[in-house]
Amino acid sequence: MSKHIPVLLNEVIEALNIQPGGSFVDGTLGCAGHSKAILEKAGPEGCLIGIDRDKEILEFAKESLQEQEGSSVCVWGNYKDMKKILENEKTNQVDGILLDLGVSSFQIDTRERGFSFMQDAELDMRMNPNEGESVQDLLHRISEKELADILYEYADERRSRRIAKLIVEKRKKKAITRTSELAELAIKAYGRRGKSHPATRTFQALRIAVNNELENLHTFFQNSLSCLKPKGRLCIISYHSLEDRAVKLQFREWAKEKSCELITKKPIVPNISEVKVNNRSRSAKMRICEKL
Incomplete structure (x- = not known):
């Protein structure tokens, strides 16, 4: 603990x-x-x-x-x-x-829970692991527009459309199941690291979504x-x-x-x-x- x-x-x-x-x-x-x-x-x-x-x-x-x-x-x-x-x-x-x-x-520090982009793990983020869909399930199910809307509305992510597009392109080839995979796509969307990690808002928005x-x-x-x-x-x-x-x-x-x-x-x-x-x-x- x-x-x-x-x-x-x-x-x-x-x-x-x-x-x-x-x-x-x-x-x-x-x-x-x-x-x-x-x-x-x-x-x-x-x-x-x-x-x-x-x-x-x-x-x-x-x-x-x-x-x-x-x-x-x-x-x-x-x-x-x-x-x-x-x-x-x-x-x-x-x-x-x-x-x-x-x-x-x-929850953040328990790697297996998949809340953090700082360590590689299964992409989950559910506060109750026995309830609802995980982030990887959500990413597999929703449309590019729905995803962009979640990123923008729940985290004010200014590159929401770019990140959503990259996620959809990636999942056509292979399901996104790891925190590191999602973080890499956010980094790619920004092209460089700024003051905060490029994946911060993406992870926040998706966590808010899956936990209602x-x-x-x-x-x-x-x-x-x-x-x-x-x-x-x-x-x-x-x-x-x-x-x-x-x-x-x-x-x-x-x-x-x-x-x-x-x-x-x-x-x-x-x-x-x-x-x-x-x-x-x-x-x-x-x-x-x-x-x-």
Whole structure:
């Protein structure tokens, strides 16, 4: 298990306004870094329900949380189904909900999961390897136009058409099954390496697509406030502009309806010290609202 550094940890604990004996949901449990700190703050009477799509990482989180005071339940599932999960756990409402969107360090660093262009592996990228189609399946199925649209809409890839064309030409000769093969096509489309790796946006867009990341977020919004007690807080950390925009617009809509109060008018971002220690936190943005 790679070393896990929870993003904006101190800011999350402050944002959730944790009181002794409080109840919380971590909808993206991961390695339980945030959850352990939440339980520590909530004390021996505190309780937490952790949800994750990744069964492998869930087992690690479960062991990690057993060392912590307070009660915890780890559920294999998708945060979009939070209301149903809470009902199954005989819980109606909680004091706070955290979502830390994006890919965990464990998933990125586990070569076999196929999330990273930095190491060769089977091209997969599913957060739940038991569900849905992999990236290689997606690349085999969709049209050149559909692929270009995904690259542009989900990652603002300015060379989306060129990359899509190269992928389609390649797959006519041989199926694209390796992360290195996909990365090489992105490099070819750019002709040279710039400040960031040419495959960065391509990998981001395809990961978002196969995991239905934006659809899951919008489904979650439909019932999320009903899962919170009055004065309960919802804290969401996002890592790319599409997610952050979706969160910002939803929070504003709720505030306009007088359903919640915006705790943050502008997103909270990591300070320079945190980014130096954990470079993967550099694009994180956290927004908070409180149910009225």
